[in-house]
Amino acid sequence: xxxxxxxxxxxxxxxxxxxxxxxxxxxxxxxxxxxxxxxxxxxxxxxxxxxxxxxxxxxxxxxxxxxxxxxxxxxxxxxxxxxxxxxxxxxxxxxxxxxxxxxxxxxxxxxxxxxxxxxxxxxxxxxxxxxxxxxxxxxxxxxx
Amino acid sequence: xxxxxxxxxxxxxxxxxxxxxxxxxxxxxxxxxxxxxxxxxxxxxxxxxxxxxxxxxxxxxxxxxxxxxxxxxxxxxxxxxxxxxxxxxxxxxxxxxxxxxxxxxxxxxxxxxxxxxxxxxxxxxxxxxxxxxxxxxxxxxxxxxxxxxxxxxxxxxxxxxxxxxxxxxxxxxxxxxxxxxxxxxxxxxxxxxxxxxxxxxxxxxxxxxxxxxxxxxxxxxxxxxxxxxxxxxxxxxxxxxxxxxxx
Numbered sequence: 001x002x003x004x005x006x007x008x009x010x011x012x013x014x015x016x017x018x019x020x021x022x023x024x025x026x027x028x029x030x031x032x033x034x035x036x037x038x039x040x041x042x043x044x045x046x047x048x049x050x051x052x053x054x055x056x057x058x059x060x061x062x063x064x065x066x067x068x069x070x071x072x073x074x075x076x077x078x079x080x081x082x083x084x085x086x087x088x089x090x091x092x093x094x095x096x097x098x099x100x101x102x103x104x105x106x107x108x109x110x111x112x113x114x115x116x117x118x119x120x121x122x123x124x125x126x127x128x129x130x131x132x133x134x135x136x137x138x139x140x141x142x143x144x
Numbered sequence: 145x146x147x148x149x150x151x152x153x154x155x156x157x158x159x160x161x162x163x164x165x166x167x168x169x170x171x172x173x174x175x176x177x178x179x180x181x182x183x184x185x186x187x188x189x190x191x192x193x194x195x196x197x198x199x200x201x202x203x204x205x206x207x208x209x210x211x212x213x214x215x216x217x218x219x220x221x222x223x224x225x226x227x228x229x230x231x232x233x234x235x236x237x238x239x240x241x242x243x244x245x246x247x248x249x250x251x252x253x254x255x256x257x258x259x260x261x262x263x264x265x266x267x268x269x270x271x272x273x274x275x276x277x278x279x280x281x282x283x284x285x286x287x288x289x290x291x292x293x294x295x296x297x298x299x300x301x302x303x304x305x306x307x308x309x310x311x312x313x314x315x316x317x318x319x320x321x322x323x324x325x326x327x328x329x330x331x332x333x334x335x336x337x338x339x340x341x342x343x344x345x346x347x348x349x350x351x352x353x354x355x356x357x358x359x360x361x362x363x364x365x366x367x368x369x370x371x372x373x374x375x376x377x378x379x380x381x382x383x384x385x386x387x388x389x390x391x
Binding site for chain 2: 019020021022023025029030032033035036039043103106107108109
């Protein structure tokens with residue numbers, strides 16, 4: 001206990017060490033602001049990105065084991081549970097990509113002839129790269 | 145517009161209560177009045193015991209940061225009329241211990257700030273007769289945005305990483321470190337890298353991005369941190385690719 005100064009009616013603890021109030025963050029802090037929720041969903045999306053990687057690896061493994069195994073994999077991936085899981089995953093992967101592209105200009109200030117180019121150009125170039133990659137994949141699968 | 149507006153102010157009087165309570169005051173709602181004017185009105189006319197920090201009332205001293213309706217704001221730059229018809233809830237900045245009413249304890253930030261050496265570091269000082277260190281306008285543009293920080297700590301109040309883990313160095317300290325790293329006159333980037341590349345430094349940041357949104361001076365601390373992550377990663381990779389280069 002801090003010593004009280006005689007003839008002084010100030011509370012003893014305020015002399016040198018005030019009693020601080022330390023608010024604790026709620027477990028549901030991420031529901032308090034839209035931006036926090038977006039952030040948490042973006043973090044969560046990594047689980048679904050990982051799932052797509054696993055799904056792709058399973059496809060490759062099935063193909064390598066032969067035709068029968070590939071057919072089994074196809075019928076399994078057509079089952080409602082897997083279709084729903086993949087649709088949810090697609091949503092999260094797109095969400096991840098879009099929110100990440102929107103953040104890109106902040107992380108990458110691009111200069112052209114000494115001048116910083118507008119952030120929207122950086123975002124647009126990300127979308128353009130995405131479109132080119134998607135077109136390439138589509139060409140490989142459908143036409144190539 | 146109503147001529148009065150209700151201010152709901154969080155009060156914490158450690159000598160009489162263990163937890164903060166809310167008190168409501170009616171203040172004039174004038175077109176040119178900011179939240180700080182409302183608080184000054186309360187202090188002058190209604191309740192002289194209300195404690196809060198303020199100084200310049202023109203957005204440069206960084207003292208009057210508080211939570212206004214849950215958002216970190218400089219109360220000298222937040223107009224009451226924008227919250228009409230009210231009420232306006234005024235609370236101390238989030239993520240800091242509260243000393244009294246709206247006054248937070250900023251010792252943690254004050255200790256972190258000098259840790260990143262926010263000053264020009266020279267390996268060797270040039271003799272005085274040779275004059276100052278000159279800089280072109282382009283070189284100044286490199287860091288000017290980050291030099292606008294007024295240490296108001298709104299970014300700390302907006303950062304959930306800092307709220308959950310107070311050992312995180314935080315947005316303003318990292319942005320200020322970057323301000324000196326990008327300065328053509330500075331040679332202290334390596335010394336700062338030691339502090340910034342620690343776990344509690346840049347890698348603590350998960351890019352929520354709210355620090356940038358609440359910054360009243362458009363400093364963009366989130367950008368400073370992400371750019372520094374890239375730089376730190378490249379520094380880490382360097383020895384693997386450049387044999388015999390300076391580490």
